[in-house]
Amino acid sequence: MANNGENPSPDVGGKTVKLKADDGEIFEVEEAVAMELQTVKSFFDDDGVSYDTVVPLLNVSSTALAKVIQYCRRAVELRAKSGDDEGANEKAREEREGLEAELVREESDEGIKELILAANYLNIKDMLSFLCRAVGDRIKNKSVEYVRRFFVLENDFSPEEEERTRNEVAWAFEGVDAD
Amino acid sequence: MENSRRKIGRTQISTSKESQEESQEPKGCAPTSDCGTTLQDLPSQLIMEILSWLPMKTIFSCKCVCKLWQGLLLDPHLINLHLSRAPISLLLRTIQKNRKPRMLHLFDLQGNNIDCRGSRIKLKKKSNLPDAEFGFVNSCNGLLCLCEPGKKDPIYVCNPILGEYITLPKVKKDVKVVGAGFGFSLETKEYKVVQVLRIMGTDPITREIYDHYEAEIYVLGTGSWRSIGKVMYNINAGFYFNTFVNGALHWEVMEHNTPDFIRAFDFGSEKFRAVPAPSAFVRSEKEFIDYMRFGVLLGCLSISDSGESDHVDIWVMNEYGIKESWTKNFVITNLVFERHHLDYYQPIMILDSGEILILLNEGSLLSYDPREEVFNYLSTYGVRSKFQAIAHIPSFISLRDVAKGENLKEADW
Numbered sequence: 206m207a208n209n210g211e212n213p214s215p216d217v218g219g220k221t222v223k224l225k226a227d228d229g230e231i232f233e234v235e236e237a238v239a240m241e242l243q244t245v246k247s248f249f250d251d252d253g254v255s256y257d258t259v260v261p262l263l264n265v266s267s268t269a270l271a272k273v274i275q276y277c278r279r280a281v282e283l284r285a286k287s288g289d290d291e292g293a294n295e296k297a298r299e300e301r302e303g304l305e306a307e308l309v310r311e312e313s314d315e316g317i318k319e320l321i322l323a324a325n326y327l328n329i330k331d332m333l334s335f336l337c338r339a340v341g342d343r344i345k346n347k348s349v350e351y352v353r354r355f356f357v358l359e360n361d362f363s364p365e366e367e368e369r370t371r372n373e374v375a376w377a378f379e380g381v382d383a384d
Numbered sequence: 385m386e387n388s389r390r391k392i393g394r395t396q397i398s399t400s401k402e403s404q405e406e407s408q409e410p411k412g413c414a415p416t417s418d419c420g421t422t423l424q425d426l427p428s429q430l431i432m433e434i435l436s437w438l439p440m441k442t443i444f445s446c447k448c449v450c451k452l453w454q455g456l457l458l459d460p461h462l463i464n465l466h467l468s469r470a471p472i473s474l475l476l477r478t479i480q481k482n483r484k485p486r487m488l489h490l491f492d493l494q495g496n497n498i499d500c501r502g503s504r505i506k507l508k509k510k511s512n513l514p515d516a517e518f519g520f521v522n523s524c525n526g527l528l529c530l531c532e533p534g535k536k537d538p539i540y541v542c543n544p545i546l547g548e549y550i551t552l553p554k555v556k557k558d559v560k561v562v563g564a565g566f567g568f569s570l571e572t573k574e575y576k577v578v579q580v581l582r583i584m585g586t587d588p589i590t591r592e593i594y595d596h597y598e599a600e601i602y603v604l605g606t607g608s609w610r611s612i613g614k615v616m617y618n619i620n621a622g623f624y625f626n627t628f629v630n631g632a633l634h635w636e637v638m639e640h641n642t643p644d645f646i647r648a649f650d651f652g653s654e655k656f657r658a659v660p661a662p663s664a665f666v667r668s669e670k671e672f673i674d675y676m677r678f679g680v681l682l683g684c685l686s687i688s689d690s691g692e693s694d695h696v697d698i699w700v701m702n703e704y705g706i707k708e709s710w711t712k713n714f715v716i717t718n719l720v721f722e723r724h725h726l727d728y729y730q731p732i733m734i735l736d737s738g739e740i741l742i743l744l745n746e747g748s749l750l751s752y753d754p755r756e757e758v759f760n761y762l763s764t765y766g767v768r769s770k771f772q773a774i775a776h777i778p779s780f781i782s783l784r785d786v787a788k789g790e791n792l793k794e795a796d797w
Contacts, residue, residue: 318423325426337430341437346502349448356423358450367448374444 222249223259224274226267231259234274241277243328262327269323272308276332279304309339314355317343432456436465439492440545440778441505457780467526467779472733474498475528475776477520478769479746488513488544489767490778493735499763506766512544514551514793520624520772521564521577522633526779527786529566529577539564539577541604541783548783550790552577552602553609559583562597563621565633571652575604575786578612578633578649580621601654604787612654619647619656625730626775627678629685630704634659634678640667646678646685662699662710665689677730680775681713681740690728694719698731698740718757720744733775743773 222239224232236256240246245260262270280301287297312320317339324332344352353360362370435446435456443466447454456462474491488507491498498504509515516537518530531539542549555561564579579602584595597615602608618638627634632648644658645667665687667676675690687699696716703709721727722745730743739751739760747770749762764771783792 321426321430322423325430333430333433337433338437340434344434345439345442347442347445349445352446352449356449358424358453360449361451362448370448370454374447 220256222256224270225259225261226265226270227263228267230267230270232267232270232274234278235281237281238274238277241281241329241331242273243330244326247328264326265323266319269319272320273323273327273329273332276304276308277329280331305335309335309342312339314343318355428452428456428459432459432462432465436462436469439494440470443780460785463780463782467777467781470526470777470779472775473778474732474741474749474764474773475520475523476764476767476771476773477518478767478771480769486513486517489764489771490544490776491764493741499765501765504765507544512547513542514540514549516540520774522566522624522626522628523774523776524566524575524626524628525568526777526781527566527575527783528776529564531561531564539579539602541566541575541577541787543779543781543783545778546780546782547794549793550604550783550787551793553607555579555581555609558585563619563635565621565628565635565649567628567633567649567651568631569651570631574651576651576654577602577604578651578654579609580615580619599649599656604783605789607789615656617642617647623677624772624774625677625732626680627685629680629683632657634685636676636678659685659701659705660707660710662687662701662712663707664712665699665710667691675728677728679731681731681734686713686731688729688731696729714740714752714754716752716754716757718759720748720750720759720761722748732773746770746772749773 220236221233222236222245224234224239224242224245226232239260244262248254248260249256249258265273283297283301283304287294308320309317317336321333321336321340324336344355347355352358360367431453435443435453438446443457447457471492471494474493476489476491478487478489480486486509490505490507492503492505507513514530516530517532518537518540519532521529521531521539523529526545527541527543529539529541531537536554538554539552540549541552560582562580562582564577566575566577568575579600581598581600582595583598584593586593597618599612599615600609601612602610619635620638621635630648631652632650634646634648637645637647644661646659646661647656648659649656677688677690679686679688681698681700685701685704687697689697689699694717696714696719697712698714698716699710700713701710716729719727727745732741732743734740735751737753738755739753741762742750742752742759744750749764751760751762752758753760783790
């Protein structure tokens with residue numbers, strides 16, 4: 206059973222869950238962390254599925270899964286830290302924002318895309334929230350063509366339709382970043 | 385590790401290595417295309433979430449990406465989501481002495497220097513705005529209200545970003561509009577314009593001279609003004625700065641012998657009510673020159689007092705309606721003197737950096753750093769004349785939706 210070097214072994218005695226990425230690599234994670242992934246939670250919520258079952262995540266690469274687990278692990282820890290104390294809550298919130306910013310800063314465009322698709326597939330609400338914002342930052346001030354390439358979208362406008370739409374917003378094209 | 389085996393009536397997920405290919409997908413994945421492996425398969429909700437964070441110019445670019453996205457950008461969910469998180473921008477209206485066409489300049493304050501071309505969008509007559517001489521009334525929820533009462537122009541409500549506007553019916557000839565305000569009723573979700581009229585004349589029968597103030601209200605979509613009765617005091621409704629807080633606009637009562645000098649016009653109840661002023665606040669006795677300005681800072685009603693010549697006090701009502709919650713948040717002592725004792729400082733908003741954006745005498749834009757106690761003159765790209773300035777949230781709220789039935793004019797693209 207492979208265990209990604211980045212993920213420390215889970216606490217002895219706690220329940221763990223095994224997740225399998227698209228390349229077969231298996232990640233053993235604490236139950237609390239695994240349940241952050243709504244997809245995994247639903248998998249076990251169904252009748253009769255034991256916690257021993259390895260959850261196959263066919264649409265998630267091992268690189269993405271490792272990062273997701275790392276984030277969720279820290280998020281669960283930080284959530285445990287915050288409570289009634291406003292000061293502690295504020296600190297936990299700042300730390301979480303720092304964590305998100307770091308994760309996003311290091312990623313290439315392809316990396317961000319892979320992460321948001323993984324977070325979507327795994328249905329992790331918090332991650333999707335900041336990843337949407339990160340994707341927004343990647344296409345901020347970019348041209349129409351750039352956005353199409355980034356999202357792999359076909360231009361389905363007729364030449365007349367496209368010209369009309371562009372004319373309507375012509376003033377918005379000032380100051381666009383060079384691709 | 386316990387095995388919680390429960391009796392089931394369907395296929396158990398296989399855990400053996402050989403049957404990897406046959407294993408079922410986890411049940412959390414919806415049977416539609418939500419489990420896409422390319423970005424284009426992301427659900428519309430997520431695409432809208434992404435779009436809602438974008439600066440306005442990029443949103444316009446996205447309109448041209450494909451038909452699906454063009455449709456998404458008209459989706460009310462996205463429009464409201466965008467409005468809820470759109471950063472506040474700076475809107476300037478130039479005061480031109482010569483015959484140059486009036487223009488509004490919208491500046492994006494997110495990080496960039498506002499003295500660069502990319503941070504500004506020009507909003508022009510006929511393409512974005514009505515073809516009239518307009519002044520600001522105020523901005524509310526991404527819609528802008530314009531009027532030039534001196535020129536007997538009607539009041540307009542517009543969304544300059546969409547190039548839409550509606551024209552409100554003009555007042556009768558012998559009536560003078562002394563002030564107007566645009567707001568939103570939280571209860572009925574309607575946009576309304578209130579105007580205060582000064583009605584003077586001589587009663588034809590009794591020959592008595594009358595001179596009083598009345599208020600009228602116009603609910604967008606109804607097509608006509610409705611009287612809401614006399615206004616018992618002289619309120620200073622001439623300033624255009626945003627004072628819309630908690631569903632009401634706030635104005636100063638001019639009579640100096642009133643302790644409750646703050647009056648709120650509530651757009652829900654359509655009535656005026658008193659709002660407690662800070663107990664320690666004493667209005668300047670200097671008449672004819674008004675040093676006190678209301679505003680909104682960080683979502684709270686604020687008072688900026690330039691009454692004393694050597695400092696400016698900025699008070700903030702931290703909890704709406706609670707007299708004790710007024711605090712003197714800022715005392716600005718390191719003043720810039722332009723006209724000496726006639727200077728007035730109007731705070732527009734507090735920037736992300738903590739600096740206060742201030743309009744000085746309708747011609748200078750300053751940022752004040754309360755920690756360093758230093759003013760910085762800001763130059764705005766392409767604006768050389770005097771100007772009015774307000775905070776405005778550029779939005780995609782369409783008058784077609786919020787003012788149904790109105791005669792909507794759209795841009796001449």
